[in-house]
Amino acid sequence: MDSPGIFDDHAVAEALFDALPDVVFFLKDASGRYVVVNRTLADRCAGGDKSRLIGRRPEDLFPLGLASNYAIQDEEVVRSGQKVDGALELHLYPGGVTGWCLTTKIPLRDREGRIAGIVGISRDLNAPGDKSNGYAELASVLQHMRVHFDESLKIEDLAAMAGLSVYQFEQRIRRLFQMSPLQLLHKLRLDEAIRLLRETNRPIGEIALHTGWCDQSAFTRNFSRYTGISPGRYRAVSAKKST
Helix, strand or coil, X not given: CCCCCCCCCCHHHHHHHHCCCCEEEEEEECCCCEEEXXXXXXXXXXXXXXXXXXXXXXXXXXXXXXXXXXXXXXXXXXXXXXXXXXXXXXXXXXXXXXXXXXXXXXXXXXXXXXXXXXXXXXXXXXCCCCCCCCCHHHXXXXXXXXXXXXXXXXXXXXXXXXXXXXXXXXXXXXXXXXXXXXXXXXXXHHHHHHHHHHHXXXXXXXXXXXXXXXXXXXXXXXXXXXXXXXXXXXXXXHHHHHC
16 A cells, blocks of 8 residues: 555544444545445445455446546545545445435545545435434425425525424424535535436536526535535546546
């Protein structure tokens, strides 16, 4: 690996994250190859066999669109030395289903201060079942958000639909989804935007308006913030990888 010794003290962290089935944990070298993974990542990508992941890169394990995003995000952390903090992104779940997670990546430095790798976690944001505490009261509002995410939705109006104050609505959403109502709305919009970028040739400005953003600038800013990559670069890399 790029810097022997930087990953020597991983055993405790690996054992700790092995006990968390809703969290992916990993260490990568500066080239983006997995050095340490937890049981959750191994279960999802290698039938539970951690050894099958070691030394491999995201493009060896994940579908094209996801792999491109992860790889570019890794490269940016190594290049800039800046962490990714709570990025909202897609992840792979058992059975090949994709879902959303919050990802944090931090550069690892050797004794000379050079970036030698990345440590990161991705925490699942699974939608709760109908019997989850507080979900039933929000079901109709959440369905409205799923159908009308491309419209100018106001948090005040959504809270009123649920018969809650804005504060109560925000607290309920945070408890169930570990994100704010605005983040949840952005998630729904970005989900569709990612699909359109990957599967169509529609102009980015058109996609921005179609998915509820006021203009292309706002779309690009939020897309980059939550996914770690601009819409144009995401499309370009995805197209390049598919050829």
